[in-house]
Amino acid sequence: MAKLFFYYSSMNAGKSTTLLQSSFNYQERGMQTLLLTVAFDDRFGVGKIASRIGLEAPAVLFDGNTDLCVLIREKLDEGRIDCVLVDEAQFLTKDQVWQLSDVADKLGVPVLCYGIRTDFQGQLFEGSKWLLAWADKLSELKTICHCGRKAGMVLRVDENGNTVREGAQVEIGGNDRYVSVCRQHFKEAMGK
């Protein structure tokens, strides 16, 4: 009866902090957690989950070719895992989300995924799309727009603060170029 959880948000809502706190809670009770994050995110160094507020912990890296159910089964052979926590879950492939559902359903280990819902053009990330489809529980981690409303959308801005309306979904190089806004300010900035 283990579950697959998806904690979704826009940028800079504190996903990594929440993930690290949950892991800490497990460990404090003498339980073991496995932290996973994607390999191409080199913002905070290889093999770490770090939050802007100053917390960090080591994490196992994976890329789009990793079979996460196989990886976790192997880790289980090495020792106890009470909970799997996945950062940057928006970058999971469709197959990997299904594999994580198998970790809950077939290996009996709860999986907590943290990811961004939509990209700077309002399109769904692949991992988020299938977590929204299949997770047992969807929870929003809230952050706020500069206007005080909840910020559910993400804008990409250039070095002058101007909205970037076109480009690749992922641009390696940090989150200083993204800003979370409410849907009304997203529409205004994108001219929609």
Add this chain to the structure above:
Amino acid sequence: MAKLFFYYSSMNAGKSTTLLQSSFNYQERGMQTLLLTVAFDDRFGVGKIASRIGLEAPAVLFDGNTDLCVLIREKLDEGRIDCVLVDEAQFLTKDQVWQLSDVADKLGVPVLCYGIRTDFQGQLFEGSKWLLAWADKLSELKTICHCGRKAGMVLRVDENGNTVREGAQVEIGGNDRYVSVCRQHFKEAMGK
């Protein structure tokens, strides 16, 4: 500050009942609601939202070509609308979900959408996909699997009760051919 709500569920969870109760609540307070549903659903007659438990109310029909923001703006010209309620929201197009976000953001009318999350193969419906992406608030209407767990997935079964694994996403002809199950029983039945 009106919001776009998405109440998602598997089949036969009571979406239409919940929609009709919400509309009733508005009307009871002297407020006006606009009920919308898709035209090709002829299960309960043209221009009605009906629930299996025995409730029904007239509804405006639309199809994939209707601009819902234009339609609702026209209705607003005719009279007050305090809330728009959309049944079978899984069949909305991507554009129509965006139009409904405009109804909330630009016309200031709250929009409540009710729809099925995934189809009989576990794939997202188009309308649900974009409501999961853009709605201000996601709420699950729960129903149960025959095993007592929450039923988040839908199976299509033939007249003998056997699982149908292939076919079109939508097959006109009633919901007696669908059954809601938990993800574990979905996997078992689909051989996944």
Add this chain to the structure above:
Amino acid sequence: MAKLFFYYSSMNAGKSTTLLQSSFNYQERGMQTLLLTVAFDDRFGVGKIASRIGLEAPAVLFDGNTDLCVLIREKLDEGRIDCVLVDEAQFLTKDQVWQLSDVADKLGVPVLCYGIRTDFQGQLFEGSKWLLAWADKLSELKTICHCGRKAGMVLRVDENGNTVREGAQVEIGGNDRYVSVCRQHFKEAMGK
């Protein structure tokens, strides 16, 4: 691992409709439900749960002296119960809420309670107080104030529509004397 759920709301949000729909969902899957409601509520006749929108079903009556765990254990001896649904749960005693937690924890039957959070003076009902304390999951059934905001509070009004500020918590005689409002309109009406 059965759970105790509390669906709370102000007046006239559709609690009984939601309860009856949930019971219907269980029965439709060939499962058995037990419906309970308090004896002194004679609005809709003895031994019934009825909703303003037109649905009803027979229910076992209990009063403040009934040991609900004993009652349900006896019913279980007579036959299968997959879910217990309790209407008017605000009138439960503290002991009865604990007994219902035992039904979940010790008898393994999920319990769904539906009740009003606070009375016409903004004070907690006894049953709601302990359900808010002990339930595994708290869910709000929303309704709206005449101003369009969520209505979380309840006012008692006399035959002329004037707010009644003093009196007994429960006054037998129907819900036409109660109106759900947002906290701001509650404060205005109560002079707080």
Add this chain to the structure above:
Amino acid sequence: MAKLFFYYSSMNAGKSTTLLQSSFNYQERGMQTLLLTVAFDDRFGVGKIASRIGLEAPAVLFDGNTDLCVLIREKLDEGRIDCVLVDEAQFLTKDQVWQLSDVADKLGVPVLCYGIRTDFQGQLFEGSKWLLAWADKLSELKTICHCGRKAGMVLRVDENGNTVREGAQVEIGGNDRYVSVCRQHFKEAMGK
């Protein structure tokens, strides 16, 4: 339309971390927050909110005699406040919870309260009781029992790890004497 939020949990779920992350989010967007905590909590020094995971921030202290609406109105006269965050909210008085609802309703500033739901005997804390009654939104911050289930209850244990069944609701001297457990393990430990 500012709201009063109550984030409730058992002990050691990460309430202070979540509070500090929310405050950080506001400040990162150039907004101002006011942090409040009760004066008699000297675990982490006077005038601080600190989390076990290693974060901290200065906070304004108050006790049971402070009128929080007056205090916040005075702070507003000194400068902008976009959000008020209250730690240890279980220790608020009934009057103070109402005052915080006024901060939302009359001063228009959102208030986020973080507190423990029930004490080591399963009884409601005063502040939590009225936040459960009046808050616009109730959200659970989850932590886990040693058995893997959600931990909704709190036990007090002595230096030998034995459950303490009697005593004052609050015992100054740190949280090393409290452990969060599921309701079933609470009943077992308390002999209920």
